């Protein structure tokens with residue numbers, strides 16, 4: 504079919520052009536305008552159905568329509584639209600991998616942005632409950648947990664059935680353990696303000712991330728060991744705040760702006776001195792690469808950081824292209840089941856980890872690209888836990904079939920989800936841990 508401009512084309516042959524998030528416009532949080540747009544897009548999605556297997560948002564929409572009295576969207580109570588919104592955790596896969604109607608297509612569907620708009624409306628009208636505010640504050644909990652005794656109490660509280668029941672956290676969900684020996688404490692030797700290392704060269708400034716700092720500090724230590732082995736100086740910024748992603752998912756966009764103001768000027772200062780930025784969590788990199796630029800398209804510092812931030816393996820691939828990646832591997836890894844997280848897929852940095860691990864002699868990497876349905880908070884909520892485990896099942900089953908020597912994911916939370924699904928006593932190993940192991944360092 505030729506697109507005349509009058510009829511609706513099936514797909515777009517034009518380059519995708521994502522629209523900035525117009526979140527400061529009063530219309531963004533206008534209830535009537537929001538519901539008009541939800542109705543328009545839900546109607547398109549109900550007819551299209553390409554995304555049915557991605558998450559539980561689309562099956563929820565289809566079920567609502569099919570069970571309505573009219574079997575059309577007009578039979579669905581507006582109040583029930585929130586059930587769809589609640590099941591979206593902004594993984595972005597629908598936008599990045601499936602949708603033929605993204606801008607500049609005349610249908611102009613950007614499902615994740617619309618879900619974010621709905622979440623922002625909801626947050627501005629009703630705020631958020633205690634549990635959701637708690638889950639969106641990993642940095643606060645992390646800082647508290649570094650106080651002697653408090654950390655033990657926080658971890659014990661996470662294991663208390665009573666507390667989980669009160670907070671509506673699923674009894675079987677895996678909650679992150681908070682550590683007192685954080686990455687920034689372990690590697691305080693890297694905290695640097697004059698932008699120089701002993702060698703005087705610029706290198707990478709490690710944005711440790713809340714999870715990497717407070718929950719799994721080994722991640723950052725592995726990263727430092729690998730980069731230092733490759734003669735790349737690593738530094739830690741003097742201060743670091745949460746990237747803002749948990750607040751974004753809550754719809755608290757003002758808090759995202761505060762996080763941006765706390766992080767971006769300091770990171771841009773490093774970029775000015777020739778440093779790049781790496782972070783061990785794809786989600787936090789995505790925040791700097793995508794969501795902040797969409798929210799603050801005219802901020803030159805946001806643009807500067809966006810151009811200089813990398814996932815660790817993305818950076819290592821660039822070094823390899825320049826002939827500066829050491830390949831003095833000492834230990835083969837055998838078969839590695841590698842899960843490619845959604846937040847890497849949507850950055851188009853997809854195969855970098857697999858490409859680097861495949862350089863190790865005696866290593867075969869099996870890539871699994873399905874979503875594990877974790878999202879940091881979706882998987883621990885009582886109302887979503889079962890669905891999240893269902894979403895993870897194809898990944899878990901694939902790992903079970905392959906019987907690998909190691910299984911791995913760049914997203915440590917997705918990795919824990921796979922480990923939880925396998926429930927066989929095996930342990931997930933992050934790709935950075937595997938690479939370090941292969942180097943024998």
Ligand code: SF4
Nearest residue numbers: 558591592594595597
């Ligand atoms: S962004 Fe992810 S979770 Fe949200 S609707 Fe799209 S695929 Fe589902």
Ligand code: SF4
Nearest residue numbers: 548551552553554602
């Ligand atoms: S987001 Fe796009 S591809 Fe997915 S169901 Fe809606 S219209 Fe179809």
